[in-house]
Amino acid sequence: MDELRRIDLNQLVALHALLTEKHVTRAALRLHKSQPAVSHTLGQLRTHFGDPLLVRHGGRMVLTARAQALVQPLEDALNSLNDLLGSPDFDPARTRRRFRISMSDYAAHIVLPPLVRYVRDQAPGLDLAISQAGREAMLAQLQDGELDLALGIFPHVPDDIEIQDLFQETFVCLADRAVLPAQGGLSFEEWLERPHISLALRPDANDEIERALAARGLRRHLAVTLPHWSAAVDLLADTDLVLTVATRAVGPMRRHRTLRKFAPPLELPRLAYQQAWHTRRATDPAHRWLRQAVMTCSQLT
Structure with a gap:
């Protein structure tokens, strides 16, 4: 004593x-x-x-x-x-908090709309501040306390970062119908010869597609590199460009009747889309509620 x-x-x-x-x-x-x-x-x-x-x-x-x-x-x-x-049960309806979340416009398109509706219904006093950054920057911001939550693909994380899989994602290819065979898509050789659109926050990013090609000693021609998932599909019409992208990023094709989807002609890994947070936030009841909300809403996509 x-x-x-x-x-x-x-x-x-x-x-x-x-x-x-x-x-x-x-x-x-x-x-x-x-x-x-x-x-x-x-x-x-x-x-x-x-x-x-x-x-x-x-x-x-x-x-x-x-x-x-x-x-x-x-x-x-x-x-x-x-x-x-002990502590009183967390009441989302009465909370007053502001959470800082980083995500790409892919997640902003897929996860954010149902999440905002869920939060406004269940926890209207909880505010969301959304930003965008690359995965290395997001992890650093989580460690430095600048972010509360990050959504993305995190194959390697520091010991003080926790992750949770939200859903599994696959790839799909798109191109203008006019530059595709009458049926199906492209062979690997044809696909590799085409100019490509690459989605990356930095022009020199080495994503899963680049790594799969590098394992075979190959590279593709990246004619356009941009960070905007929502704009990428709009660039394809009336061009010879090919886009290989996460399947959920494409959405309904009603606006893109001149385009066709086809399976990638090379083996690409399935991706676990995840949420990440620092261990300092792990036991925070409001943070736990937010993580569960993100998980729930990601299953609605």
Whole structure:
């Protein structure tokens, strides 16, 4: 009990954030406190434990052996306290929050409309701020606390990022009927010879199609590269261009009667479209509700 009198619960929560984030600024974001305040608390914790806890090594902060030994007992203790103290059930109808979500215009077209309708119906006080970025930038923004949630394809994520599959996606090809055979699509050789439209936030992006071709020592001619999924299909009419794109991005073909869909003439992987968040948000009841809402709405597409 004497040791407990020398430290308060807020310091233990700050210690958990510091050991989890291994970064004072990110711990401050997690705690909704200023960086100087968290630095001051770290100083107090170092004095209390008689150990530096976090030390700089190779340009980053790492845990000391003493800090490593504290991680699991501290996690267990805080979880027990949380269970003891409890918290009222989250009520989406009464919440007042603003969540920052990053997604491409593909997700904005597929997932966002049902999500907005669901949120307006179930949690009208919950505001959504939507931005767009590449996957590496999204992961960095999640780590830095600039984003609450990111939607995309994340084949590799850092240890402090959690992901959840929303749905499986496949590829389809489109081209103007006038430059296709009377029936079917293109052979692989014909497809490779054609100029292509590529969807990427950066002109030099190396996506799943490029990687599949590179594995065979091949490249395609990218005549147009753009980041706008919604505009890509509109570029095909009256051209010799070919678009290979996620199936759900195409939608109904009523507006594109001069175009034809066909199966890609090369083997492409099925993709898991996902949502990603930082572990600091994992137990937030409002964040959990939002993730479940995104999952529910993604199943409606």
